[in-house]
Amino acid sequence: MERPYILHMFTPGKQMSPFDVNMAADAGYQVLAPYCEVDLANVTALTQDAIFSRGPKGVTRTGIFIGGRDALLAADMLKQSAAAMFKPFVVSLMADPSGAYTTAAAMVACVEAALKKHHQCGLDGLRVLVMGGLGPVGRIAGVLAAQAGAQVSLSSRSGVDLAEEGAHETGTRFGVTLHGVSGKNKELVRQSLAEADVVLTCAAAGVQVVAPDDLPFAPKVKVAADVNAVAPEGFAGVGVMDDGKPVAGTQGAVGIGALAIGNVKYQTQHRLLVRMRESEKAVSLSFGDAFETARAYLAEQAAKAAG
The missing domain is CATH 3.40.50.10280 (Methylene-tetrahydromethanopterin dehydrogenase, N-terminal domain)
Known part of the structure; x- marks a missing residue:
């Protein structure tokens, strides 16, 4: 037998x-x-x-x-x-x-493919903002993006001190450089969005971290990816089925939704x-x-x- x-x-x-x-x-x-x-x-x-x-x-x-x-x-x-x-x-x-490992891998790979298809570039040299960055998916997505050459910031609604601590801990553990930023209020979120080329929203289910009125403050975003499958969407305008669909209210960003990543x-x-x-x-x-x-x-x- x-x-x-x-x-x-x-x-x-x-x-x-x-x-x-x-x-x-x-x-x-x-x-x-x-x-x-x-x-x-x-x-x-x-x-x-x-x-x-x-x-x-x-x-x-x-x-x-x-x-x-x-x-x-x-x-x-x-x-x-x-x-x-x-x-x-x-x-x-x-x-x-x-x-978290397979979800983060899928998320970053989808972003990479969308950048190549819609913007003729990769992650190398881009600024990536990970919202919900201290969760398991956010940390690993940040590491993978950094390994691909991106400048990565992990954002936390708990404030800059915890964000910096988590970024340092994770970056040291896996041999990459990660930065911590605060997402504690709208003003701070918008400051981070203003510099981002890619936004990865990895917050808890049902938590919207980028609202419709935040979109005008994200003029450089090329790709927004969201792993939240529970309404409302984590990044406003990114539907769960979206796979490279233009995000209304942005200046040329395309969205990748939770089910496409899933x-x-x-x-x-x-x-x-x-x-x-x-x-x-x-x-x-x-x-x-x-x-x-x-x-x-x-x-x-x-x-x-x-x-």
């Missing part, structure tokens, strides 16, 4: 995300084992329990998925789990806390889980791999559309 494909799912939270469980099952994992309230201190023991019982051949059918809601903690857990293994007991790993996020997460399950050699997948996968998916769709 062939050994089943087993995915051990670690989360610091009280429960594993049903979304991630469904995604893992649809990617072909036959046994899904969630472990809740996992902290950094017990990742090593759980990892070694998972790998030693199956032998060198069984580890190719074993994977570890790291969830939760903290983008930085997930990166640390991924690193800790990898460090707990040694040949030939090495299994594939993937981190995607609260879907489709790319879904395809990205699915492909990464399948890759992890099918790989004969162990892989360790993080947001950089998610970004490459999202880019590849969008390139495929563009090629199909071109005939």
Whole structure:
């Protein structure tokens, strides 16, 4: 009898995300084992329990998925789990806390594609404003944009001190430069919008961070992307289905809505889980791999559309 494909799912939270469980099952994992309230201190023991019982051949059918809601903690857990293994007991790993890694990857890849299509440029040298920048999606989207050459500011409604602290913490952790700005009131939001070429709205569902009367203060914006699928939209005028549609009230910006981003996020997460399950050699997948996968998916769709 062939050994089943087993995915051990670690989360610091009280429960594993049903979304991630469904995604893992649809990617072909036959046994899904969630472990809740996992902290950094017990990742090593759980990892070694998972790998030693199956032998060198069984580890190719074993994977570890790291969830939760903290983008930085997930990166640390991924690193800790990898460090707990040694040949030939090495299994594939993937981190995607609260879907943040794949969502941020999809968001930035969609922005990059829209810039190329509508403005004949990439992210390199552009000013990117991430609103809701201290959340898990905002932090990772900021890192990916910075890695692509953008000048990135993480905006927080909690004020400049927390924004700067979070930007420094995240930038230091992943080796990029990020700036913190305050989005505490309309005047400060408009000051940030005035300098932005790209706006990524990553605030909580149902929170509008750029209102209709803010749009005249965003004259340089080329692309606005919003991950909020709950009314009202996070960036006024960007509908959930929009995929490069001009944003009314702006001077040439195009919008990318939550469901357009969500489709790319879904395809990205699915492909990464399948890759992890099918790989004969162990892989360790993080947001950089998610970004490459999202880019590849969008390139495929563009090629199909071109005939």
